[in-house]
Amino acid sequence: MSDTDRRIKTVVCGATFGQAYLAGIEQLPESFELTGMLARGSAHAQDCARRRGVPLYRSVDELPADIELACVVVRAGIVGGAGGELTQALLARGVHVLQEHPLHAEELAACLHAAKRAGRQYRLNSFYPDVEPVANFIAAARRALAVRRPCYVDAACSVHVLYPLLDIIGRALGRLRPWSFQVHRVDGAAGPFTCVSGQLGGVPLTLRVQNQLDPRDPDNHTLLLHRIELGTTGGTLRLDDTHGHVIWHPRMHLERRGDGVLDLSSDAPSLALPTATLLGRAETASYADVFRRVWPDAIARALLRMRDNIVSGIAPTADNQYALSCCQVWQQLGALLGPSSPMSSGLGEPLAAGQLMAAEVGA
Structure with a gap:
């Protein structure tokens, strides 16, 4: 052998x-x-x-x-x-x-x-x-940035997965440097997220981090894992969840007539583009299938x-x-965010989508 x-x-x-x-x-x-x-x-x-x-x-x-x-x-x-x-x-x-x-x-x-x-x-x-939807997002981002410039990154995550979020964005952009961050603190009941602005890989960044932990059950009670939007000069690429969909939204561009008036009946090729296209699988995995x-x-x-x-x-x-x-x-x-705030485990059971659809039909 x-x-x-x-x-x-x-x-x-x-x-x-x-x-x-x-x-x-x-x-x-x-x-x-x-x-x-x-x-x-x-x-x-x-x-x-x-x-x-x-x-x-x-x-x-x-x-x-x-x-x-x-x-x-x-x-x-x-x-x-x-x-x-x-x-x-x-x-x-x-x-x-x-x-x-x-x-x-x-x-x-x-x-x-x-x-x-x-x-x-x-x-x-x-x-x-290496999780399939995330890998698809990174690959699509690299293809988009090969032909268009990045404009911004907007993201959200739980503090549990902050390190891989930065890694995902760095891989999508092809670089981490230069980086800088500013944390925006709000007194009082500001909700579960801490807001951060700055840049990563030289691209403007806005970030919301759920900097909370339940000390009795630290691996649970996240409101989300990763959500990332990469804006480019050609459109916006969005990862709606770590295990969810990757969606491309081409930038809307309106043509003008010779007299300067916007032409809403133009037959320009850009207007034939769908407003959103799903990249990858249409179906999402159950959590059991994720594991x-x-x-x-x-x-x-x-x-x-x-x-x-x-x-x-x-x-x-x-x-x-x-x-x-x-x-x-x-x-x-992490040093700028500071220690995680303690939270209780009173989130209740996850809600099934069927309950929402039933409520809509009933209405």
């Missing part, structure tokens, strides 16, 4: 979001062999390992010598975890590492230095750019990039330098 055909022996570190990585590996049986999990030993972690028929390790020292790749899906130091230390220990042990975001820029730099010292491959994975298919698909894309680096021996230097810049942008904006 050639080096390019062999399966990469892989462990997953972490059993919470690590479940998505386990599902991603299962999608690629020709390329990866799941040979174990590394976790503290909770009942949930033991169950994950048992259901997949692999051993559960509790320390780096317990790992077999033939492990090639570790997916580190453990909170890093900036959010109170030991993911950075674990990554460096794995690299020192001679294991390549794909690490889930976010990291402090200094912690990322330490991981990159550890990878260089060990002669191993390392990537930071911000995950969401079963969409997220594992995104992880699989990241894993295949990592595999290319391992097999070729070529480090993703440009990607890692970009990731360092993205961490710096995120840290600077």
